[in-house]
Amino acid sequence: MAKQYDLLFRLLLLGDSGVGKTCMLRRFAEGEFDPSHISTIGVDFKMKTVQIDGLRVRVQIWDTAGQERYQTITKQYYRRAQGIVFVYDITDLPSFKHIAKWAGDVDEFAPEDVQTILVGNKADEELRRQVTTDQGKKLAETYGMEFFEASASTSTNISESFIRVTELVLQAQKRDMDNLFGSLDNNLDQAALQEEKSSQDNDAQRTCAC
Numbered sequence: 001m002a003k004q005y006d007l008l009f010r011l012l013l014l015g016d017s018g019v020g021k022t023c024m025l026r027r028f029a030e031g032e033f034d035p036s037h038i039s040t041i042g043v044d045f046k047m048k049t050v051q052i053d054g055l056r057v058r059v060q061i062w063d064t065a066g067q068e069r070y071q072t073i074t075k076q077y078y079r080r081a082q083g084i085v086f087v088y089d090i091t092d093l094p095s096f097k098h099i100a101k102w103a104g105d106v107d108e109f110a111p112e113d114v115q116t117i118l119v120g121n122k123a124d125e126e127l128r129r130q131v132t133t134d135q136g137k138k139l140a141e142t143y144g145m146e147f148f149e150a151s152a153s154t155s156t157n158i159s160e161s162f163i164r165v166t167e168l169v170l171q172a173q174k175r176d177m178d179n180l181f182g183s184l185d186n187n188l189d190q191a192a193l194q195e196e197k198s199s200q201d202n203d204a205q206r207t208c209a210c
């Protein structure tokens with residue numbers, strides 16, 4: 001059977017318990033919103049295929065438990081992540097402050113070239129807001145990340161966030177390939193030059209011998 005996708009990427013959702021990671025993933029993968037909060041135990045994942053630059057990219061998105069007691073398990077998933085979505089809740093200041101802790105863990109356990117974005121979820125809850133959009137933007141800037149305010153409830157910026165981090169992973173992979181082929185081309189050029197030079201040397205030696 002023909003393969004249903006061209007590329008497979010692994011993404012990870014990180015953030016405090018209750019910020020809405022599972023709801024965001026469910027909204028993106030299944031188009032649904034369930035307001036009940038059943039804390040994720042350890043990790044769970046969902047898949048979705050998206051089209052980017054004419055490629056069918058299958059994303060495997062790992063939803064991690066925000067609760068401290070599962071951190072030993074969840075950290076084992078950082079190593080294989082290519083993209084990470086940091087999530088805080090705009091109505092919950094501590095969840096915003098803890099992004100520094102999540103980012104520190106990523107520095108320690110994820111690959112160096114992992115692509116990251118920052119998302120402030122529950123943007124529909126304007127009246128209960130504790131974190132301004134400006135604060136979100138500034139924090140994202142500090143870490144060199146792109147920033148979105150989103151709502152799993154109204155679906156605002158959910159696809160946009162997941163697609164953007166997938167695009168960043170794709171761009172990073174293309175850069176790696178370009179570098180690889182660039183250095184291969186370079187090596188081949190060097191080898192061709194070397195060969196040409198030694199054949200010229202041989203010609204010169206033959207001319208001398210005559």
Ligand SMILES: Nc1nc2c(ncn2[C@@H]2O[C@H](COP(=O)(O)OP(=O)(O)OP(=O)(O)O)[C@@H](O)[C@H]2O)c(=O)[nH]1
Binds near residue numbers: 017035064066125
């Ligand atoms: N108003 C509003 N509520 C939301 C939104 N997203 C999630 N929630 C609510 O936030 C609560 C927690 O959502 P979850 O998705 O279970 O949170 P989580 O981050 O996965 O939590 P853990 O699995 O414990 O790490 C639920 O009661 C949701 O209804 C949103 O965009 N707007």
